[in-house]
Amino acid sequence: MLIDDGLEILTEAQCEALLSSRTLGRIGVTIGGLPAIFPVNYAYVDGSVVFRTGPGAKLRAASRGIVVAFEIDGYDATLQAGWSVLVIGRAAEVTDELELARLAASTLSPWAGGSREYYVRVEAEVVSGRRIVSAGVGA
Amino acid sequence: MLIDDGLEILTEAQCEALLSSRTLGRIGVTIGGLPAIFPVNYAYVDGSVVFRTGPGAKLRAASRGIVVAFEIDGYDATLQAGWSVLVIGRAAEVTDELELARLAASTLSPWAGGSREYYVRVEAEVVSGRRIVSAGVGA
Numbered sequence: 001m002l003i004d005d006g007l008e009i010l011t012e013a014q015c016e017a018l019l020s021s022r023t024l025g026r027i028g029v030t031i032g033g034l035p036a037i038f039p040v041n042y043a044y045v046d047g048s049v050v051f052r053t054g055p056g057a058k059l060r061a062a063s064r065g066i067v068v069a070f071e072i073d074g075y076d077a078t079l080q081a082g083w084s085v086l087v088i089g090r091a092a093e094v095t096d097e098l099e100l101a102r103l104a105a106s107t108l109s110p111w112a113g114g115s116r117e118y119y120v121r122v123e124a125e126v127v128s129g130r131r132i133v134s135a136g137v138g139a
Numbered sequence: 140m141l142i143d144d145g146l147e148i149l150t151e152a153q154c155e156a157l158l159s160s161r162t163l164g165r166i167g168v169t170i171g172g173l174p175a176i177f178p179v180n181y182a183y184v185d186g187s188v189v190f191r192t193g194p195g196a197k198l199r200a201a202s203r204g205i206v207v208a209f210e211i212d213g214y215d216a217t218l219q220a221g222w223s224v225l226v227i228g229r230a231a232e233v234t235d236e237l238e239l240a241r242l243a244a245s246t247l248s249p250w251a252g253g254s255r256e257y258y259v260r261v262e263a264e265v266v267s268g269r270r271i272v273s274a275g276v277g278a
Contacts, residue, residue: 007251023216024221026165026176026210026212028167028174028175028176028208034206034208034227035167035174035207035208035227036208036225036227037165037176037208037209037210037225038210038225039212039214039221039223067173067174068174069167069173069175069176070176071165071176071178073165073178075163077162077163080250082163082250084178088174088175111214111219111221111271112145126173132250132251133251
């Protein structure tokens with residue numbers, strides 16, 4: 001489906017395939033009333049974005065069940081081509097012992113060291129994606 | 140400066156150098172009460188992030204002077220190394236004729252085609268950045 005601003009809408013299946021193929025995304029949270037965006041290493045598990053975090057804004061968002069945005073994208077600067085996928089959902093800390101054990105055995109490993117003992121899940125309630133179909137022509 | 144979760148804080152000068160060296164970032168806006176993150180091609184001009192857009196959520200945020208988040212990052216998946224810079228500021232549509240002429244003559248060109256005749260500026264009121272200093276060690 002082509003929308004009118006030079007972007008093509010991706011299907012949900014395309015979005016899910018892209019979510020499953022990547023490991024780095026960005027999460028939008030609110031800190032002290034101000035918006036913020038941070039990169040996170042994630043896994044896409046059973047329709048949810050899951051990542052590890054330490055005590056901080058991302059965990060607080062999860063504890064309060066706040067609706068957050070999560071984004072991944074891929075770009076080729078030479079071709080001026082690219083795509084992005086946006087996930088919107090409620091953040092929740094994973095507390096179920098069985099699920100924690102399963103996640104701990106997974107490949108989900110944050111790049112940054114330090115203490116990141118909490119797992120946060122963002123259930124993908126809204127998934128959308130778009131792809132650039134025509135390069136900008138200057139001006 | 141080293142903070143306790145395996146991340147090093149970047150100086151403002153380092154953040155500004157990174158902002159000046161890149162052309163693709165992500166902006167966090169709110170659509171219908173829900174958070175969203177979209178990639179944008181941008182330029183860093185006189186302490187502001189500037190990008191072109193069509194009529195939509197990003198322009199509405201600018202029209203209402205809303206505080207938005209803007210993020211850039213760079214990663215090396217093999218090294219599990221990376222950095223990110225976060226800009227927080229009020230979005231404003233650029234309406235000054237002289238400034239518009241100067242921006243139109245710049246290299247600021249969106250990759251996506253379609254109608255993107257508006258310029259939005261996010262004055263960098265808060266700039267922060269961080270860099271991974273130690274890779275995650277599994278588990």
